[in-house]
Amino acid sequence: MEYPVEQIEELKRYCSAxxxxxxxxxxxxxxxxxxxxxxxxxxxxxxxxxxxxxxxxYPSQLYFSVQIRAPYGKNWNVLNARICEKNWFAFSWxxxxxxxxxxxxxxxxxxxxTQPR
Amino acid sequence: MENRVVDILEFAERGExxxxxxxxxxxxxxxxxxxxxxxxxxxxxxxxVGKRPCAFELIEEFIDGRNDVVEPEERVDLRxxxxxxxxxxxxEIVPISINDKPYRIERGDRTVAEILGKxxxxxxxxxxxEEKSGPxxxxxxDRRLKIEGCEVFHTQxxxxxxx
Numbered sequence: 001m002e003y004p005v006e007q008i009e010e011l012k013r014y015c016s017a018x019x020x021x022x023x024x025x026x027x028x029x030x031x032x033x034x035x036x037x038x039x040x041x042x043x044x045x046x047x048x049x050x051x052x053x054x055x056x057x058y059p060s061q062l063y064f065s066v067q068i069r070a071p072y073g074k075n076w077n078v079l080n081a082r083i084c085e086k087n088w089f090a091f092s093w094x095x096x097x098x099x100x101x102x103x104x105x106x107x108x109x110x111x112x113x114t115q116p117r
Numbered sequence: 118m119e120n121r122v123v124d125i126l127e128f129a130e131r132g133e134x135x136x137x138x139x140x141x142x143x144x145x146x147x148x149x150x151x152x153x154x155x156x157x158x159x160x161x162x163x164x165x166v167g168k169r170p171c172a173f174e175l176i177e178e179f180i181d182g183r184n185d186v187v188e189p190e191e192r193v194d195l196r197x198x199x200x201x202x203x204x205x206x207x208x209e210i211v212p213i214s215i216n217d218k219p220y221r222i223e224r225g226d227r228t229v230a231e232i233l234g235k236x237x238x239x240x241x242x243x244x245x246x247e248e249k250s251g252p253x254x255x256x257x258x259d260r261r262l263k264i265e266g267c268e269v270f271h272t273q274x275x276x277x278x279x280x
Contacts, residue, residue, distance in 0.1 A: 013252035037254045058280070071257040075279060094280035108276045111244040111255035117278050 003029070003102060010103040015047075021084035026052065028084055029102055037114045039071035048088055051105040052098075059098040062109035063088030072116045122151060129180040129201040141195045144202035145175075155195050159187035168205055171212050172224075172266030176204045211266030226261045238272055246271040 003020065008029075011018045016033040029049040036043055046065040053059050067076050067089045074091035081088045093112040099105035123138030135141075140153045143162070150165045159175045170189035177185045179199045187193055187203075194200075211224050213232075220235045229245045246253035247262065248269040255273075256262070 035251060035254065037256065038260065039257050071259075092280045093277055095277040097276065107246070107253075107255065107273060111246075111273065111275075112277065114255045114257040115244065115275070116258070 003027070007102050010101070011049075011106060014106065015044075021048070023084050026050070030084070031106075036068060037071075037110055040113060041069040042066070048083060048086070049102060049106055049109075051102040059095045060105035060108065061090055062106065063090045065089070068113060070113045072114075074113070125195055126201045129199050132180075132199075134198050135196040135200075137196070143195060146203070146205055152195065156192040157195070158189065159191050159193065160189040162187070162193065162203060163189070163205065166205060169267055172208060173205045174208055176206060178202050178204055208266060211264065213264065213266070213268045213270065215270045216272060222264055224264055224266065227264050229256055229258050229260055229262065232262065232270055233272060236272060242275055243272045244275060246273065 008018050011029065011031065014035050015031040018032070019030050020027040021030045029051065031047040031049055033044050034047040036045065045068070048063040050061040050063070054061060063078065063081065063083065065086070065088065068074075074093075076089055077092045078088065078090035081090070091112075093109065095105070095108050099108060121138045122140050122142055123135060124142040125135055126142070126144055128135045137155070140151050141155060143150050143152050145162060145166050148166070152162070152165075160170050163170055163173055163175050175187045177187055177193065178201055180201045181199060184204070207224060209224055210221050212219050213222055214220070215232065215236050222232070222235065230240050233240060233243055233245055240258035245256045247256055248271065253271045262268070
């Protein structure tokens with residue numbers, strides 16, 4: 001799976017580097033030092049973006065290298081998931097539709113970090 | 118022309134007309150700057166003190182106590198008799214950008230709901246993103262934002278929920 005260059009460039013505004021990591025037939029996007037929204041602790045961490053539907057039935061997923069302390073409490077229901085030879089954390093949140101781009105998927109998940117629901 | 122720096126305050130204090138110079142020493146908020154033209158724009162003078170016209174006004178200060186606002190695109194004649202320098206002042210109603218369109222809002226602490234309200238949206242349906250020294254980032258709905266002018270915002274629909 002290839003991502004258009006412009007889609008990768010859009011993501012680079014939010015992190016220090018982006019690279020594809022393969023898992024099975026899928027390519028996840030590794031986001032190094034991803035900036036997190038105001039009120040989150042830490043303010044940045046590494047992340048793994050899955051901008052496509054997965055076996056979990058979610059249209060997209062954003063995994064974090066650590067559990068984030070967000071402005072509102074989150075249900076962290078993915079703990080130490082092993083993907084692309086790294087351990088990841090994710091909170092329970094499901095996008096209502098498939099994202100049109102990796103950036104849209106990222107912004108949806110970052111926005112979810114800042115919202116009460 | 119000889120390489121002469123003319124200090125406009127000195128001439129204003131002596132009540133004399135300002136002669137031609139290669140550059141002019143001008144005080145803005147009490148700090149001296151060298152300006153290399155006799156007719157700079159208001160915006161360029163604000164830039165000397167690191168301020169932008171969307172958040173600040175530039176005001177001419179005359180030796181007789183008069184003050185006049187200078188518009189950003191207006192050219193100021195530094196050789197004007199009696200002109201002793203400039204002051205800057207915060208604007209009270211400032212421009213902000215939401216989804217690439219200009220809006221005006223009172224300076225100060227504003228809620229996310231107030232800013233979303235400018236574009237007829239609510240925090241129940243939309244997320245506010247602020248573009249501040251970096252890419253647009255989502256803001257928590259209960260956050261108060263310090264508005265000084267020139268802020269850039271975007272909105273996006275809420276698109277999911279806790280599963």
